Amino acid sequence: MSDVNKMIAAVLAYVGRGWPVFPCVPGGKRPIGRLAPNGLYNATTDIELVSRWWTSCPDANVAIPTGPATFDVLDVDQKPDGTGWPAFNRLKAAGMLPEPFMVITTPSGGLHAYYVGTDQPCGSLKRHRLDWKSQGGYVVVPPSEVDGRAYTLISERPHAQHQLNWSAVRSFLDPPKPVQAVRPHARRDTGVDHLAAWLAEKTKPGRNQALFWAACRASENGASEQELHELYRNMQFGHGFDERQAGRTVSDAFRRSNRRSA
Structure with missing residues (x-):
């Protein structure tokens, strides 16, 4: 099979899996502007359109969102x-x-x-x-x-x-710095209630990393996985951070802490 036929066959195979494709410049990673001016947002599973793309530029690289x-x-x-x-x-x-x-x-x-x-x-x-x-x-x-x-x-x-869970990966490789008490008179512990109050004030990117750190500390102090889910109940969601992701982060932290203590 020629290189051209191999590329077209691959494109059609990806489309057959339900994965939308779009063309990038031959030998590169940049979308071909005249064919896909909006890059990944032009990705499609339309067989006729992708056939026209790779007929127009047979050696175009293939990209998938x-x-x-x-x-x-x-x-x-x-x-x-x-x-x-x-x-x-x-x-x-x-x-x-x-x-x-x-x-x-x-x-x-x-x-x-x-x-x-x-x-x-x-x-x-x-x-x-x-x-x-x-x-x-x-x-x-x-x-x-x-x-x-x-x-x-x-x-x-x-x-x-x-x-x-990318947030868990980030927190493992680049752990957040130890948290200072918000108020001088606040208790210096890592209990669920204390950490939940601290997390409730987190409203910017980085909240998921803070949640992973807090869940690890609470788990190390004996909190159950069910108790850990109380940590994010009052947190602000949005900007790519939602309750499902928070739940995954807490579960990952619980598993990691228990592996380390086993």
Whole structure:
């Protein structure tokens, strides 16, 4: 099969899975403006349209939006100034990474780990060379090439239907600084009531990290998983932070704390 036919076959296979696609410049990650002027927002499963796109530009790279309609991706970077492999291995050793349903090697020597899609926002841990592609993001997919090297499928495990909690990953690799008491006369403890009052005042991005830290402290002091869910009842939601995500964060913190104490 020629490279052109291989690319078109891959595009149609992605569409067949219900994953919308859009074209990126040959050898690159930037959307082709004349075909997809709005980038990932032009992604489609319309077979006639995607056929026209790749007939017009047969060697265009293929990209798929990430998020709840498709999948989330943990991107392990491999660059001249640093690599994400040490952070990735720390996460694996700590049991923070569920099994991905697909693993792709990237042209730079990095890795894309695919998980069930969620509505979490995209993120980046630049110091650790890790990126998170979810709602509002996209990834270039096989058999696309960058600098003459291809994205390559390493493994696919359809049974591995797991989500990855990016906030928990962030908190594990970059723990929030110890919290100072809000008022001089406040009790210096890590009980659920005290931490819930502190969390209720959190109204800006970073709330989920603070919730993960607080849940770990309360769990270490003997709080049950049910009690931990009281931590976020009075928190303000919005800006990519909702009650379902808060519940996942608390559960992840409880499991992590109990693994460490076992």
